[in-house]
Amino acid sequence: MISKYRGQFNSSFTEQKYKSFLKILESGLTSIPFRVAETPVFIPSDLQKKLIDAGEEIIKLIKQPDFKALTKDAIPSNWNVPNENEHPHFLTFDFGICKDANGLLTPKLIEMQGFPSLYGFQPELGRVYKESYELPAALTPFFNGLDEQKYVSLLKRVIIGDYAPQEVALMDIDAPNQKTAIDFLITQKYLGIKILSLTDIFKEGNALFYKEEGKKIRLKRIYNRLIFDEVEDKTALFEQCFDPRSEIDVEWITHPNWFYRISKYTMPFLKSEFVPETHFLDTLTEIPSDLENYVLKPLFSFAGMGVIIDVTKADIAEIKDPKNWILQRKVVYEPIVQSPDGGVKLEIRLMYLWADGQEPQLCINLARLSRGKMIGVRYNKDFDWVGGTIGLMEK
Template identity: 70%
Template structure:
């Protein structure tokens, strides 16, 4: 998207360099189970400014005094966790890069989450691209004036808070075997916190502990990477550890309820040139006659599962819980990244950190390249010049 930078990168690219890049990325860490793209994305200033503006519009909704009231029905009653705090610690907004009516590149919101993303790995990924390829120093993967030292300092503040690193743990069901485990290991190296599987944590009274060198150590704060959707069919798993829905003496980063409050559920409340028309299905009075221009999405699903792209009237009428679905106007991605054999579609994730009692700060980004019908690694397994990557933005 910055033609001179794209041309320079493509000219220096070789399969050997790409293999060397992957080896450096992997060095000292377990194998990365998802596809990392051959290239970063070069983002011109005009598009960066629109991405920033789009994010600010969404944040203004989240900061409204009535936001919790607006989203009170977003949390499934079986998964409401007590002691919710006043704000999320993370905001991630995914934008497809499209062309607007004026023919200019413009972002369109695809997904949003009040849940962590690859905050550690993206820093490592960008640094590795710079080590192997000639990335211009005028381009930055950080935003908002951050450098790496300032970013890590804010990351520590958000994750560790007022505690000691050994009192804080990154937690997931089977943490070391998750697809995103590379991010867990990079984060541990950056911050010095523990990585714990759910079953590594035991409850005594209302406090949580893990064992190290024969000693019981109390956890004060959990960097939560557990998505309830992934364990909904297996809640017996909590019996060997603790149930997050109980009253506990623990601080959450971020509190699990924010996963639901800031999600597809939030999109119908947004009215912006950067947000496709989105309605709760139970509020759609008449089925559009041009259904080919819409997509049907379940509110409670993970990684794009259950999405219906080629919607029919029967798909809509067969849904028994329309309050748990949204009908959204399709977004047409522009294949703006020039691969050696043609254009590739791109999605940019703008990633914010929100420290306790502070303001949300746009820090870093993630990008995904796609040639398939859907963005996402699982939908692009058979292509090259696709997968996870990072945006280098024109200052």
């Protein structure tokens, strides 16, 4: 997209450089089970500004005094966790990169979450891309004048706060075997916190503990990476550890309810040039005549599961719980990233940190390249120049 960098990168690219890059990225950590793309993305300043503006419009809605009332039905009753705080600590907004009526690049919102993303992996990814491919020092993956040191300092403030690192743990259902384990390990390297599986934690009274070298250690904060979808049919596990929905004396970073409040559920409330027309299915008075231009999405699903891309009236008629679905105008991705053999589609995730007592701050990004119908592993099998990457911008 910044043509001078793209031309330089493509002309000097070799498979050997790519293999060396991957080897350095995994070195001393773990193998990466998801595909990392051959190339970073070079984000031009005009698109960068539009992305920032789009994010700010969404944050205005989230900061409205009535936002919790607006999203009260977003949280499934059986997964409503007590002691919710006033705002999420993480915001991630995914934008498909398209062209507008004037042929200019513009972002269109695809998904949003009040839940952590790869906040450890992305700065490492940006650094290794720059070093492995000898990219200019003037390029950065960070926003708002941040560098790696300032970013890690803010990450510590959000996740650890005033606690000792051993009182804080990153938690997932089976942390060492998650596809995002490399992100967990880098986060631990940055912050010095524990990585715990759900069953590593036990409850005494309302307090939570884990054991290290036979010693019982009180857990004050949980950096929560557990998505309840993954334990919906495994709640028997809670008998071995603790039920996240119970009254417990722990701080959630971020509280699980925000995963639902800031999600596909929020999109029908957004009216912006950067947000595709979106309706709760149960509020539709009539089905659009150009249904081929829409996509049908379940509210409560993860990683694109259940999405119906080529919607028919019969699909809509078969939906038994329309209040839990949205109908959204399709976003037409433009294949704007030039690979050696054609254009590749792009999605950019803006990643914010929201420290207690401060404003949300746009920090870094995650990008994904695709040649398939949708962004995601299952739509990009057997392709090259696809997968996870990062956007680099001129300082």
